[in-house]
Amino acid sequence: MTGRRVGDTLFFDEPVWVESCAAAVGKKEGEGPLGACFDYVAKENRFGEKTWEKAERRMIELACQHALSKADLTPSALDCALGGDLLNQCVSTSFAMRGLGMPYLGLYGACSTMAESLLLGAVLTAGGWSRKALCAASSHFCSAERQYRYPLEYGGQRPPCAQWTATACGAVILCDAPRRVRLRAATVGRIFDPGITDSANMGAAMAQSAYETLRTFFRDSGTAPEDYACIVTGDLAAIGHTMVNELFARDGVTLGGRYQDCGLLLYGKEQDVHAGGSGCGCSAAVLCGHLLPRLACGELKNLLFCGTGALMSPLTANQGETIPGICHLIVLEGAK
Amino acid sequence: MIYVKAFLVGGVICGLSQILIDRTRLTPARILSAYVVLGVALTGLGLWEPVVRFAGCGATVPLMGFGYTMAKGVSEAVMQQGLLGALTGGLTASAGGIAAAVFFSLLAAVIFSPGDRS
Amino acid sequence: MKLDRKEYLALSQKASPPSPSLKNVPAAFFTGGAICALGQFFKGIFLGWGMEDKAAGTAVSVTLIFLGVLLTGLRLFERAAKWAGAGTLVPITGFANSVAAPALEFKTEGFVLGVCVKMFSIAGPVLTFGISASVLYGLLLYLFGGAA
CATH class of the missing domain: 3.40.47.40 (Stage V sporulation protein AD)
Structure with missing residues (x-):
């Protein structure tokens, strides 16, 4: 094994x-x-x-x-x-x-x-x-x-x-050969559908899956948010980010400043992107351009990278279906 | 004076529509479809003609005006041609606008290229 | 903690900001009003040319549609509409934009399957409902007689 x-x-x-x-x-x-x-x-x-x-x-x-x-x-x-x-x-x-x-x-x-x-x-x-x-x-x-x-x-x-x-x-x-950043663990996400139908509000549709995957990971690994220098979700943007904070607050867990979202990191406030960024490229580019280099240079000790996805299509939206969300988590560790 | 009336009535219709969009998240296609039908219905009930007389383009330029044109066309055509007029009247009256939209759009697609929004 | 859907929806609504109607509604009022006044201005000109009232009305629609399509092609319509909202959507200019925008956008899929097919992807329902409503109204007039 x-x-x-x-x-x-x-x-x-x-x-x-x-x-x-x-x-x-x-x-x-x-x-x-x-x-x-x-x-x-x-x-x-x-x-x-x-x-x-x-x-x-x-x-x-x-x-x-x-x-x-x-x-x-x-x-x-x-x-x-x-x-x-x-x-x-x-x-x-x-x-x-x-x-x-x-x-x-x-x-x-x-x-x-x-x-x-x-x-x-x-x-x-x-x-x-x-x-x-x-x-x-x-x-x-x-x-x-x-x-x-x-x-x-x-x-x-x-x-x-x-x-x-x-x-x-x-x-x-x-x-498979030693480098500066190590991929330590990963949690395979489950699908959660909190019943959101508004396809203009993806952040709210995905927030539950981010929360559940993070909770699952903390339970499976026996760790807590404090053990990580940074926790990022993929593209929950302003609404989803607030909701994940609130969902953890209900459990008495404070994520605090270590919890960020790629959709909020990618754009400035004046760029008129409404709640924030989304799309596969949002988390991918923030990870590759911003987060991995910080891990490599030792600025970040470790990182939980939570890719969030809304598993819907225009067809399911037209048919009035609710929006299922998923979130996969990756644990990355920087240079010692 | 008619300009002020057109401005005010047209403005109020658009302002109310904005409240509808902001509050209900109805998609634009739904709102526009509803307005055309509303225009036909209000004209049929004799309620839109007075607004047109009062505000001119303030009542005919918003999409209810499209329904108004169709309804008026249909009622004239039914009077002149009977049953067949029910089918021909609406489109005949609104043919200018529809043909313009189709033809100009085709021309635009030939001349212009789609652009980025960011 | 266990989550029920009602609670979650409430949480999501609390986190979602409302549409900025205080800005949107006046913007829609002024733009929509201005477009209607512009239409009235054109109508005055056309009547001055000796057109009869009905023809002048059609000419106003055609002119505004032309402007709507032109601004769409010049990529200015979307920029204005972002601010004006219903102010550009509800007047006949919005109908013109809803035909021109997909026609332009799907040019890359060819003229037949791109431009011509997609042209009605947004305006289709408007035409279908409008035509059907007028036919129904015509039938009612024919059956129950001369209401208008």
Whole structure:
């Protein structure tokens, strides 16, 4: 055995390490408070392509290329690539990967995809099935908007609880040889549906799953929030973030300043993104551009990365279904 | 004076619609559909004509006006052609606006390219 | 602690800020009013050209639709609508935008399956309900006679 399973949590006793990571983002994200952290910031969100879908593929390619070149690797050195995005049939990631020729697994976990790909990449690495695995997730505001909501030129107002799909992609290469950041454990999330139907209020729909997964992890690991330097959720934004704090407060647990949300970190208050950022790329880029480098340089001791996803589609929303949420948790430890 | 009346009535209709959007989260397509039907119904009940006479474009430019045009067209057509008029009247009266929207949009799609919003 | 749905919904409502109606409603009032007054201004011009009232009304609609489509193509409509809300949505300009925006957006999927099919993805229900309501009204008039 290369690890233990306690409850829903996998402990990787056989070490899994972060070889390198990179993030490519759009213009607006580059203008945000984390703008300087990203490896590639687009001058315009088309990335020099003709369609938004091609733009998203280009962004994925750029993030993967940067991650590879930082580790001084070529695509042929990878044993597996795992990734996903928000578009129907996961076309952005598949099409971006089709030229690279490595073994590939396409994933869909809505906005939790970054955590899902890290979790599965770690399982492959810890199990000895992969020495170098690429894990990626992306979203593009324009391609997502036209698929999920309205055409970009449509003059509709967004309610204040709406979130802004990030134009961003993060890519991580996991390896089995000692590096500065270690992936220690992961909790596989369960689906929770608190009965929210308003698809403009994703944060509220996902907050319960974030709370439940965190609680499960603390129980499985016998640890408490105080044991971690930082706890981040993927894209709960202002409303979901407040709700997770309140849900823990009911249990008498204070998360405090260590609890942050990628959707709130990615954009500044003046950027008019309503409640905050969302999309697979939101948590992926904040992890790869901001959090992993801080772990690597020792600024952060450890981190709970909780990728949150709303598992709905425009079709289920039209049919009046409630929005199920999921949250996968990854435990990362920095250099000693 | 008619300009002030058009401004006030049009403004009140839009202001009330905004309250509806803010409070109920009704999607724009639902609100617009409801307004066209409302326009037909109010005209049929003889309630919209006085508003049009009072406010001119304040009552005809909002989408109720679209329903008003259709309802008026239908009632004229039924008087002239009978049963067939029920089918032809509404679209005939509103044909100018619909054709303009379709044709101009097609032209726009040829000339312009969609842009980013961020 | 165990969560029931009612409690959760209350929690979510408490955390969700309300729409800023204090800003939205006056914005909608002024823009909507201004568009209607502009329509009235055009109507005055058309009547001055000797058009009869009905034709002038149609010409006003066509002009405002043209402006709505043009502003959509120039990417200005969405920017204005973000502020004006119902003020640009409810006048006939909103109908024009709802046809032009998908036509423009889905250009990348080709003219037939993109532009022409998607053109009615938002305006379709407006036309369907409008036409159906007028037909029903016509039937009522025919059956029960000359109410209007």
